[in-house]
Amino acid sequence: MFPHIINASSSSLVAIAAVRRACVLTTSVFNNLVKNETLTKDDASPVTVGDFSAQAVINTILSRAFPSDPIVGEEDAADLRGNAALRARIVELANKALAGDVQDGEKKEWGLGPGSEQSADEILEVIDRGRYEGGRSGRMWTLDPIDGTKGFLRGEQYAVCLSLIVDAKVHLGVIGCPNLPSDLSDPSSPRGNIFVAVRGQGAFQLPLFLSPLSPASTSLATKLTIPRFKKEELNLLESVEKAHAKLSFNERVAQILGVSRPPTRMDSQAKYSALARGDGGVYLRMPTGTGYREKIWDHAPGSLLVEEAGGVVTDSRGEPLDFGLGRTLGENFGVIAAGKEVHAEVLDAVKRALAEESKACRL
Numbered sequence: 001m002f003p004h005i006i007n008a009s010s011s012s013l014v015a016i017a018a019v020r021r022a023c024v025l026t027t028s029v030f031n032n033l034v035k036n037e038t039l040t041k042d043d044a045s046p047v048t049v050g051d052f053s054a055q056a057v058i059n060t061i062l063s064r065a066f067p068s069d070p071i072v073g074e075e076d077a078a079d080l081r082g083n084a085a086l087r088a089r090i091v092e093l094a095n096k097a098l099a100g101d102v103q104d105g106e107k108k109e110w111g112l113g114p115g116s117e118q119s120a121d122e123i124l125e126v127i128d129r130g131r132y133e134g135g136r137s138g139r140m141w142t143l144d145p146i147d148g149t150k151g152f153l154r155g156e157q158y159a160v161c162l163s164l165i166v167d168a169k170v171h172l173g174v175i176g177c178p179n180l181p182s183d184l185s186d187p188s189s190p191r192g193n194i195f196v197a198v199r200g201q202g203a204f205q206l207p208l209f210l211s212p213l214s215p216a217s218t219s220l221a222t223k224l225t226i227p228r229f230k231k232e233e234l235n236l237l238e239s240v241e242k243a244h245a246k247l248s249f250n251e252r253v254a255q256i257l258g259v260s261r262p263p264t265r266m267d268s269q270a271k272y273s274a275l276a277r278g279d280g281g282v283y284l285r286m287p288t289g290t291g292y293r294e295k296i297w298d299h300a301p302g303s304l305l306v307e308e309a310g311g312v313v314t315d316s317r318g319e320p321l322d323f324g325l326g327r328t329l330g331e332n333f334g335v336i337a338a339g340k341e342v343h344a345e346v347l348d349a350v351k352r353a354l355a356e357e358s359k360a361c362r363l
């Protein structure tokens with residue numbers, strides 16, 4: 001089933017290969033990261049040599065495979081132009097990742113294999129291919145080279161996330177989770193999974209570090225379906241970082257719903273992956289009131305994965321997420337994702353909790 005789908009779509013084969021290469025890189029960067037390899041961006045969030053070099057690797061593969069496709073990527077090379085040491089490290093990391101032997105499921109023409117190293121200028125230019133502004137029409141990719149950089153730095157969950165959007169609809173979502181155990185309840189279960197969703201064709205999990213076309217990988221590939229939860233089995237999937245989502249609001253929603261199990265806190269779109277395979281029943285992310293606008297790369301692959309696993313994803317008003325507004329999702333109304341039956345109930349609970357809040361404000 002799974003190889004049939006990826007063979008049918010060259011975009012998915014390219015995207016899986018790109019995310020796998022980047023995950024090998026980020027895993028090795030984590031094991032060798034030194035103190036001065038992390039910068040703080042203007043919005044006070046961290047960015048590491050891993051984020052920049054992973055974006056260089058994925059953008060290279062996309063640019064070679066689909067030269068006319070624009071890319072909306074989280075990072076850009078501005079901070080690297082004035083920092084020679086950091087730039088040299090990123091060029092070294094990206095080139096090492098690109099020059100590794102061409103594997104089953106990859107092509108040399110995608111800029112891979114021995115001899116495919118690029119100059120420093122070419123690496124900066126390819127990182128900057130991610131500056132596209134997005135929009136409502138045509139084909140574009142959106143990339144978060146390390147989603148959950150804070151989780152990455154803690155050695156916890158993070159994800160390499162890539163998505164193909166056509167006329168503002170997500171068509172393909174690939175999420176590489178190097179640190180995610182196969183079974184959340186058993187932390188010693190094998191880590192490293194990749195999640196793939198193709199619109200209309202389903203959502204799948206397969207081992208990250210095996211070629212997707214290898215018999216071993218094919219036999220371990222599973223089609224994902226969100227199970228029907230009983231109330232006592234439900235729990236919320238939410239951010240670790242208090243600055244990213246209003247966790248006190250989640251607590252009230254859980255109370256209204258009668259959910260007694262504690263929330264699972266996890267960084268990145270690994271939460272959407274966990275939801276799609278039935279680990280926890282509800283993804284809830286409400287704005288903290290700072291005016292932060294959610295980015296399309298933080299939700300495009302995760303939302304398709306959940307929908308293809310039979311779930312529903314909306315904002316807190318029940319409206320679909322709009323991937324055609326540019327680099328962000330526009331005004332932030334939060335995100336609710338859950339299985340079909342549970343979603344309607346959560347939406348009601350969120351509306352009730354919001355009404356309570358605005359009543360308390362008026363008093």
Ligand SMILES: Nc1ncnc2c1ncn2[C@@H]1O[C@H](COP(=O)(O)O)[C@@H](O)[C@H]1OP(=O)(O)O
Nearest residue numbers: 146147148149239240241243244267268292298
């Ligand atoms: N102030 C903020 N509010 C909400 N999300 C944020 C904020 N700052 C960064 N993010 C992004 O939120 C996502 C992590 O959310 P979570 O808390 O669910 O792990 C990341 O994509 C992170 O970016 P980044 O990709 O740089 O890590």
Ligand SMILES: [Mg+2]
Nearest residue numbers: 045046074149
């Ligand atoms: Mg970031």
Ligand SMILES: [Mg+2]
Nearest residue numbers: 144147148298
């Ligand atoms: Mg992100």
Ligand SMILES: [Mg+2]
Nearest residue numbers: 074144146147
């Ligand atoms: Mg990121």
